Amino acid sequence: PHFTVFPFLSLLLIPDVYVSELGKCQRLHLLYFFCKIQLDKTISRVSQFSRPRISKLVRIQRRRRWRGLVEMEVEKEGEIDLLPIDLLAHIFTLITCFKDLAQASSVSRKWRQGVKESLARRDKLSFSGWKMDDDSTTRVVCLAFSLKELDISRSRWGCQITDQGLYQLATAKCISNLSSISLWGSTGITDRGVIQLISRATSLQHLNIGGTFITDTSLFAVADSCQELKTIVLWGCRHVTEEGLLVLVNKCRKLESINVWGLRVPLDCFVGLLTISPALQIRPKGMVNVERISMWPVF
Incomplete structure (x- = not known):
């Protein structure tokens, strides 16, 4: 399946004050998370409109394979949760979709706190x-x-x-x-x-x-x-x-x-x-x- 990451590329435009605290690998991991959100939506759409000759078992296998690839990249080093809450809150302020914020808050307690602080900063x-x-x-x-x-x-x-x-x-x-x-x-x-x-x-x-x-x-x-x-x-x-x-x-x-x-x-x-x-x-x-x-x- 094809999925687009362009709506989330703005998440990589992090202020210079955070550059020392956030490495390139960590930024990519953060992007992988939001790609996963978009991927789940895309896979769901593809599954609904797939051609009849593709069996249900094949669709399930493809879905698991793509999800596994993304999760493997995210969990490769497991350092995404080490980001400071202040930085997470800044990133979450760039998200306008309440559904994406809800999914982000379910990742961990730290991310849930980051979502709360991002809401507190909004005017x-x-x-x-x-x-x-x-x-x-x-x-x-x-x-x-x-x-x-x-x-x-x-x-x-x-x-x-x-x-x-x-x-x-x-x-x-x-x-x-x-x-x-x-x-x-x-x-x-x-x-x-x-x-x-x-x-x-x-x-x-x-x-x-x-x-x-x-x-x-x-x-x-x-x-x-x-x-x-x-x-x-x-x-x-x-x-x-x-x-x-x-x-x-x-x-x-x-x-x-x-x-x-x-x-x-x-x-x-x-x-x-x-x-x-x-x-x-x-x-x-x-x-x-x-x-x-x-x-x-x-x-």
């Missing part, structure tokens, strides 16, 4: 495109102590975050330091979960909560807790009313942009928002005729 996490639930999302986020940007948008069927997940996320140490949160399309959440999470995110500057069923109650919580808020996306939040928007803009004095596409509010509401904050950008562009509104008297 961005995106679960967009992954099938995540409340528990798995919480486990990862709770390990990311330095996290600044969190994206748990729902972009794949089967990915469902609920209020229980937001309750659990609110207990993570990094929540108070987050500057950006995206909950776009998370239809399983309500005001109860959003309030619990937002009340802890006091440093929030960017919030995307579009495509959800929140109401003015969530906006009141945002207005009370997020004084540093600069942008907010309320795309398609049809249960938000004029009252919630006015309170939000009135209390969040640093708000620069607001996306109100799909909201069921009258044009007069946008006039009131611009009266409170003339520099506010109401998106999408064209929803409000700024030139016309600027001529209206302000009392």
Whole structure:
């Protein structure tokens, strides 16, 4: 079977500070491990689509032979586990696939610790495109102590975050330091979960909560807790009313942009928002005729 190692070649680009601690042989051993991960996937695909004339026994023998070759190279000197945890953590930060991180953490206790430390160093996490639930999302986020940007948008069927997940996320140490949160399309959440999470995110500057069923109650919580808020996306939040928007803009004095596409509010509401904050950008562009509104008297 043919397998590709190019996605993992970046693992060999290790900073000079580690060169003295990591020999060429050890770097190759580390690469062999990730080749093995890719090899297992490739062998599985080849086995599924092999021609009928190849017997099952032959496929099993080939699979064992290829796995044996890789394992023999990895275990040849058995020094891969001697890498310092700090170096392992740096290498694991280059991996964006959560499945690969999970497999790496199962190698040994030292590698599991390296994966944990790599998560603690990350400042961005995106679960967009992954099938995540409340528990798995919480486990990862709770390990990311330095996290600044969190994206748990729902972009794949089967990915469902609920209020229980937001309750659990609110207990993570990094929540108070987050500057950006995206909950776009998370239809399983309500005001109860959003309030619990937002009340802890006091440093929030960017919030995307579009495509959800929140109401003015969530906006009141945002207005009370997020004084540093600069942008907010309320795309398609049809249960938000004029009252919630006015309170939000009135209390969040640093708000620069607001996306109100799909909201069921009258044009007069946008006039009131611009009266409170003339520099506010109401998106999408064209929803409000700024030139016309600027001529209206302000009392």
